[in-house]
Amino acid sequence: MSNEIELIKDPGLPEHKLRQSDVDPKAADRAERQVAILFGLSSLGTIVFIYSYLFIPVDRFVFIPLMGDQNLHQLLLGLGFAAALLFIGLGAVHWAKTLMPDHEVIAHRHELRSPDADREAFVKTAKDGAAAAGLGRRSLIKRSLGLSLGLVGLSPILFLGDLGPTPGNALRTTSWKAGSRLVTDPGDRPIRPEDLEIGAVAQTLPELAPGKDHHSLNDIAKDAVLLIRLRPEEFNLDAERLSWTYQGIIAFSKICSHMGCAVALYEQTTKHLLCPCHQSTFDVTRAAKVIFGPAARPLPQLAITVDAEGFLIAQAPFNEPVGPSFWERSA
Amino acid sequence: MSARERIAGNVASYVDDRTGAAAWMKKNLQKVFPDHWSFMLGEIALYSFVILLLSGTFLTFWFDPSMREVVYDGAYVPLQGVEMSAAYASALDISFEVRGGLLMRQIHHWAALIFMAAIVVHLMRVFFTGAFRKPREFNWILGIGLLTLGIVEGFLGYSLPDDLLSGTGIRIAHAIIQAVPVVGTFFAFLLFGGEFPGIAFIPRIYTVHILLLPGIFLALITVHLMLVWYQKHTQYPGPGRTEKNVVGYSLMPIYMAKAGGFFFIVFGVTAFLGAVASINPLWLYGPYTPGQVTAGSQPDWYMGWLDGLVRMAPPLEPVIFGYTLSLNILIPGLIIPGIIFTGMALYPFIEQWITGDKREHHILDRPRNAPNRTALGVMSLTFMLVALLNGGNDLIATAFDLSINQIMWFSRIGIIVLPPLAFIITKRLCLSLQRADRELVLHGRETGRLVMMPSGEFVEVHEPISPEKAWLLTQHEQNAPLELEESDSRGVRRPGLLKSKLRKRFAVAHAEQVPKPTMNDVREIEHH
Numbered sequence: 099m100s101n102e103i104e105l106i107k108d109p110g111l112p113e114h115k116l117r118q119s120d121v122d123p124k125a126a127d128r129a130e131r132q133v134a135i136l137f138g139l140s141s142l143g144t145i146v147f148i149y150s151y152l153f154i155p156v157d158r159f160v161f162i163p164l165m166g167d168q169n170l171h172q173l174l175l176g177l178g179f180a181a182a183l184l185f186i187g188l189g190a191v192h193w194a195k196t197l198m199p200d201h202e203v204i205a206h207r208h209e210l211r212s213p214d215a216d217r218e219a220f221v222k223t224a225k226d227g228a229a230a231a232g233l234g235r236r237s238l239i240k241r242s243l244g245l246s247l248g249l250v251g252l253s254p255i256l257f258l259g260d261l262g263p264t265p266g267n268a269l270r271t272t273s274w275k276a277g278s279r280l281v282t283d284p285g286d287r288p289i290r291p292e293d294l295e296i297g298a299v300a301q302t303l304p305e306l307a308p309g310k311d312h313h314s315l316n317d318i319a320k321d322a323v324l325l326i327r328l329r330p331e332e333f334n335l336d337a338e339r340l341s342w343t344y345q346g347i348i349a350f351s352k353i354c355s356h357m358g359c360a361v362a363l364y365e366q367t368t369k370h371l372l373c374p375c376h377q378s379t380f381d382v383t384r385a386a387k388v389i390f391g392p393a394a395r396p397l398p399q400l401a402i403t404v405d406a407e408g409f410l411i412a413q414a415p416f417n418e419p420v421g422p423s424f425w426e427r428s429a
Numbered sequence: 430m431s432a433r434e435r436i437a438g439n440v441a442s443y444v445d446d447r448t449g450a451a452a453w454m455k456k457n458l459q460k461v462f463p464d465h466w467s468f469m470l471g472e473i474a475l476y477s478f479v480i481l482l483l484s485g486t487f488l489t490f491w492f493d494p495s496m497r498e499v500v501y502d503g504a505y506v507p508l509q510g511v512e513m514s515a516a517y518a519s520a521l522d523i524s525f526e527v528r529g530g531l532l533m534r535q536i537h538h539w540a541a542l543i544f545m546a547a548i549v550v551h552l553m554r555v556f557f558t559g560a561f562r563k564p565r566e567f568n569w570i571l572g573i574g575l576l577t578l579g580i581v582e583g584f585l586g587y588s589l590p591d592d593l594l595s596g597t598g599i600r601i602a603h604a605i606i607q608a609v610p611v612v613g614t615f616f617a618f619l620l621f622g623g624e625f626p627g628i629a630f631i632p633r634i635y636t637v638h639i640l641l642l643p644g645i646f647l648a649l650i651t652v653h654l655m656l657v658w659y660q661k662h663t664q665y666p667g668p669g670r671t672e673k674n675v676v677g678y679s680l681m682p683i684y685m686a687k688a689g690g691f692f693f694i695v696f697g698v699t700a701f702l703g704a705v706a707s708i709n710p711l712w713l714y715g716p717y718t719p720g721q722v723t724a725g726s727q728p729d730w731y732m733g734w735l736d737g738l739v740r741m742a743p744p745l746e747p748v749i750f751g752y753t754l755s756l757n758i759l760i761p762g763l764i765i766p767g768i769i770f771t772g773m774a775l776y777p778f779i780e781q782w783i784t785g786d787k788r789e790h791h792i793l794d795r796p797r798n799a800p801n802r803t804a805l806g807v808m809s810l811t812f813m814l815v816a817l818l819n820g821g822n823d824l825i826a827t828a829f830d831l832s833i834n835q836i837m838w839f840s841r842i843g844i845i846v847l848p849p850l851a852f853i854i855t856k857r858l859c860l861s862l863q864r865a866d867r868e869l870v871l872h873g874r875e876t877g878r879l880v881m882m883p884s885g886e887f888v889e890v891h892e893p894i895s896p897e898k899a900w901l902l903t904q905h906e907q908n909a910p911l912e913l914e915e916s917d918s919r920g921v922r923r924p925g926l927l928k929s930k931l932r933k934r935f936a937v938a939h940a941e942q943v944p945k946p947t948m949n950d951v952r953e954i955e956h957h
Binding site for chain 2: 103105109151165173175176179181184186187188190191194199202205207210262268283315320322352359360362363374377388393422424429
């Protein structure tokens, strides 16, 4: 035995196997019929499609086991369309597999790189071209062109400048003012403390400014406030925050301090608020302190009290920006 | 000559008279493509894209990309009288009043999900078989670009109807933009035309969704396919297949029929799903308002991993020199995805650096024969899977009666522990499979037949495997790790020693293999 390593050999392409349709004309005819039947089924599908489009009303519903109530128009339209397409595909593939020649073909593959002479010629052409333009020698042209291209490249930034205003103070302000009444959302009714039972939650907004007839989405995105009523002794707050509550009623911004979703889930037994987007969990009894999840800050608390008529009002605007963080938030 | 042949001849000469393309056409109509089911994954992506263009064009005829407030008075009774954007109202009209509108909307949405799924599985095929190696690195990068754009395009698409669910998604995207240090707030104000939600983003993302991105897609897909065409398709190893040939069937007629037929099959299946499987029933969500949210809100699956990462992020939001750095958003929302996509795009070059292999490769690897790469792939998938599962933690919690906190902690620990574990297990599995291959070549296949020897001993009869199979199991190269000189000929240490040490360690790990059997081994066995 020699010491040279001999690899196992490539036996070469296996012998071609004939299909039944290659040797038996009957099988080939059978395959032809099968293909024709598949194409025929496609035509049937189109007929169902046309019939449904023309004759089944858009609002006809039928009950189908497992699927429940289904819109018959959409269902049959879709099934007809699907069949029309699917059977064309199946027919074509069956045709290719049974009747078209299935001899494997070998094509040669050449390395992609060009012959050395071509590559050199290419490099030379490129060099000659660059030399002819004189870029290397005439550095004044090169530099001034670079400068002008760079400057004109800035123009899209200017062109797009009017896409929107600069932020200004917008992220720090809401519609809440000292004395704003809290009103229900929806309904815009002012709320008295006795409207809220212990354990109740209400979604509120500031009362509409005179002359406005509804809350814009931009306002709601900053103004939405949740009212929650607990027993006053359940709070675990410092004196200042406690003075922001009224008879066990506490108010928080509903806009999550993480990414701005509405913190809409309140669990009465644990007194936790949960944001359904990323599950940040806030403890209502401890001024919405984050007890779980990715949020890093408590929900801003709105200081509330009642006015002379006994309606709940804001003592003052929020003392910090509501909603998600931004770079200059604490600046 | 039959009439038909004459017509075909006339068409051919008409075209050639005007283009001189006869030689080119002949060559390319006979172009040989290798056959394998996994080569259809990219095709599915391509056909889904065509379906998206067709169904999307239909939808644009009725969709009104405007945030103008209207009071709905259409056919869907529960929302009559509700204030909403014109975009949402027109999406309802498409669903309830346009004949075939709901079907087309559902086809469009299903096609988008299939498009993304096909891209991801196609990418996995290309990765695990090493199809990205030279000369196909460019096409790999184009593919990563298409994947990235696909995620953005899909997200913008399902954000267009302006329902409560999609608006919540936009809210989160807005928060990610706003969290970018220094310029985030300005960027957010520019893109949204002011404060969130404003009235600008639907028309703007509409232009991007139906014009800008599809245009870029068309260009990238064209180049992607041209490169496949020009470089010729890779093929799986097998008898008669070499680096110098392509074994398969010619384009005309086999692949024209098969690929053309397959387009109709993909379209048919998508239409079937659109007909029977409800998707994104946006009339149930109601119009978007920032003060409300749907419980169990979920992005589409290809965004789920991102949401899962955001959910599991620790609550880090340091204030540095008076400025807020929202690491709880930036790390999962921008930094990790950035690392993932950059890493993916660079992988062919990283592997080349490790192996030092600058040759062309057209024969695909069997994944087990590249244990390190396969393990790396499974490791990355494990990472994505944990993230994806955490993106559905609320649904999992509801379905299996678990607490969200438990799942979150499982994910937080799992995303660090499980990927390396997956790497180790996969690598060992690959090496075991190599060992099994070796056994098969040397000792043949177990037949299950037991024979009693004269001595009373029982042995199982092994049958030798076919030469074709033996070739398949041994055709791969097994290269020694790259040799790196630590010092030059005069004994002077080379600069960048740390880098080269690292490279050496990678190279050794990458080259770990069970030696494949050779004829010498086979003969030695026969000897005994």
